[in-house]
Amino acid sequence: MSEEGSSFSSFSKETPSPADLTLQIQNHLGGLFAEQLDRIFSLAEELREEDGSYFDPKNAMPSEWSQANGFDLMPLVIGNEEWARLEAGLIQRVRAWNSFLRDIYAGQEILKAGVVPYEIVYADPNFHRGCARLPGAIPDYLQLTAFDLQQNERGQWLVMEDHMGVAEGATYAMKKRQIMRQIAPRLFEGVEVLFIEDFAAQVMDILQEQVRNPDGRVRAVLLARGSSDEHYLDHASLARQMGVSIVQGSDLVVLDSRLYLKTIAGMERVDVVLRRLETSLLDPVTFDAGSRFGVPGLLSCVRRGELAMANGLGSDLADNRALAAHLPAIIEYYTGERPLLASPHVFELRDLDVREEVADNRDAYVVRHAWKRGPAHEWMVRHMPAHDWNRLWQQIDANPSEYVAHKALTQATVPSWTAAGSRSLPVTLRAFALGQNRVSPCAVAWTGGISSLSTSMVQATDRIKDVWILRQSSGASIPYYAQTEEAPTRLRLTSRVAESLFWMGRYAERAEVTARALRIVQMQTWPPAHTAVARKRRPLWAALAALTGHDSEFFLQPEKKIKDVRDVPFYFLLDPEHGGSVLSSLQACRENAENIREHFPPEVWSVLNRLYLQLAFDADQAGTDRVRMILEDRSLHQDIIMQLDELTGALEKHMLHNDAWHFWQLGVYAERSLTTILALEQVLVPETGGDSPADSISSSNLDLLLQMLAGQYAYRSLYHARPIATRVARLLLQDEDFPRSAFFCLNGMRRALEATLGENPAKGADTPLKHCARAITDLNYIDIMTYFPRRSGNESSSPLGGDDDLSGVPTAEFSGKLEDLIDLLVEFNVLISDHYLDHQVVIREPELFDLPSPR
């Protein structure tokens, strides 16, 4: 991809030292022309946007896109020997913590021996008494852990922080590496960097070790908070690469001390949970009763040995910074070894002498809360205004055991290279341990302090550095390859995800039909006008009103908002306060999408997000001439329709045509069949407010109706003549090939349901399918001709003049027939919801409970 001039051939065959390599990269970048560098950076920018994962969807408005901090091209290079030292030290550390947790939640021998002050453990809210003596069969607490390290001025790595509860951020490293390889492949030439791409597979291996199922199947899920979590993208990306479902607490249910996932196909057993939530949130019955994210009864599954948690429940205790002060003693107690890696000395403020020392020399210290994490709970005292310090000191004085301090570190710096140029900055390195025996080479580093990864990683991803761990030329290190060869057992689509996709389909379709219909109707005479033409076109306006969820008389009794035809386009396209506007529909579509980003390809998100942001921007600028113009000349309408076509195209091309896809299709067809019938009803069975019902339907209205529903081409292909009512009705209701006909949509729903349910649907699960089949039969049995009485006499000449053929109006029964169809479709939506989304009907009790029917 990058054909930049100067080459990297100066690298010798032997792997250079990290310092030499860093210098060579700097020289290489320094030798590039400004345009070459610009191209690299703009490519990086492009890849970030394409991926969509590199900006925060909540804050991203177009104007802010460009405010990125700049992509850092300089990798952090770590030599093989240095890495081996870190590896050994971190493995020692994770083993010590694992032994500690096993002990604390069982006999507490280390506390009895007085090696660690029991006050630290007992006073920490993350010491969960409910987790004590859980007789789970698996003795390990720590499966995926992380350590944050910083370099002191001599370049020595110190462990600053342990993440024993939840370890986040590994996928940022993979993302960074992926982009680096694309935009600057030359940097990698001749350098042997340890492979990081199988990180997720290795995590999966560790999880599988936790479960011993007779049938060898391991069903894992990743339990997280959802899109409100700042690390959601990391969670989603890891889950996707592991091939497991990312779920929220409400997706899971405990039955008889076993954990089940609610899916469109019923309840699926879960064996192991990779948690992305702290223990206190996981079970509202035992822990924090106010938690909305947990699963009631989760703990009972662990207690019975029916569920493995990674990391083990209660392991968050080991994140306590006051405990870390005693880690050397903990390591020695359990392993008899001396610690291999250094940490800054931790001062425990519960000690009065320590407190005085810190107060006297406060500028030298960083104060941190013992167990609360994040920038709000650590203070670089030197940078604090006096009154802030005084307030903090009061808090410390009231609860001294909740605070620790360590000397502020003078950090070594490493070079960084962004669009703004080359600088030297201190970095934090996060390394991940897998189980008790391995440290993954997939490490992430960033410029800035410890807690900056957790504040707003998404915006800070630019500050992430690619971490290169060099392979030793002698080949002494044996690379680890993930064992997982087959894809893990995949769980069915969760009901929550299915529901979101269903609604995405409905909202996208609603947006499209609204834009399309408006494009035609907007040009027609304003209905309240007292002219013959206005009266004649009223059914079209009524159709627009009906298919956007308004009363058919909507335009005849205009609200204050819509005084005349000029207000109409804004109201239907951009009005954020109108729930049925294209903007609102797309917002709803995007909100649904945001929660389940991992279930469709980035291309889809990118189109949807772009369109939404563009419309939000236009809505914001509604007063300007530009926006007024594009609303008036309908170029915005056209633009929306084209971009929605692009969305459909992206889905069609990039998405797996799996269950998720079928639920999107169900949503599209459910919405489309309804709008088609609603529009048809208004034009064929017009009630022209107050006036006597029309006794004929003009061919031009039918033509416009076809245009509104994208059916003009279809009609002309079939009939080569001006539209007449019976034919239009047949096309829109019964045609097998026209993609907007009610029949086509119902048939599409039937196919989607059959594909989801498989050959042998569970008992009762196919009720919606049966309902669908009945609706199709009903539809086919409608003999349209019988509802249109033959007109007597010669009435084909139009009272409005020459060239408009007229069809007769259908009988009242026809209207009743359409109403029946609408009822069937609405009922169908309820059935879909009851059976696949609302989790009620799908619970297969007999398999789980042998009980009399519930009261």
Add this chain to the structure above:
Amino acid sequence: MIFNIVHNTSYEYSAPAIESFTELRVRPRQSNLQNILHHVTEVNPRVPLEEFTDYYGNTVECLSVPFRHKCLSVTSRSTVETMPRKDALSGLDLTVSEAVRLNWPQRRLLFDYLMPSLHAPFTPELEALSKQCLPSSGSFADSILALNSFIYNQFTYMPGVTDVRTPLAEVLRTRQGVCQDFAHLMIALIRCAGLPARYVSGYIETNSSGDPDALTGATASHAWVEVYLPSGFWLGIDPTNEILEGERHVQIGVGRDYHDVSPLRGVFKGPERQELSVAVTVSRTTGQSVPFGA
């Protein structure tokens, strides 16, 4: 004495609940002060009960109802024999500060009962009151008994004015509440003085029908306090009745405060409103002789 105890708790939901998961702590604990002769827990809808022992040694039963249900009813039936208590206090001739010091070797095991907890926090008001009621140079036994009388005399037993969420500060201000509030108050005051105290959930025989010995507290379950004696025993004190725990008390479980031993704690999905009704009967069975240790 032998008691038959029937403890029924029912939740009636305003609309059917979809799923519910519940933990019960309604099984009286076995100890050298009481002997459980018989126990059964019945739930409706009928679902299996899972049983385990919690951190504080209490027996917990849990149940999940994964289908629509309009009500959930739990009935615990126990037959318990209680033993007469020895006079544990009068032999203790020491001051409050001596008691604090004598407990020191046991501090790790007692730590949970020395620290403030969710329902028994330390506040400046409580600390001041504690100094007043339990002066460090005062006699330990006398101070504890005086504290029992103080709460009994200064606070009014008034069902309905407080609930689980009522903070101690408000109880202290209004000077009224129920057994649970008095227990939490006493626990906080004892802990402020540096002495271990724990919460006891249980039953009491009330004999409300004109009995001169009628005790207060039990149309539902009862709650009182245990204070740790330097002699190594937990002594039960019932500030609601100004007595020490006796043969007419039946313990279910112990913990730091109510939160650790709530008889029924659960989560359900569905309607927002629920109606809780609790009925407890504690009746003495007469003439039955059950051999000790049966």
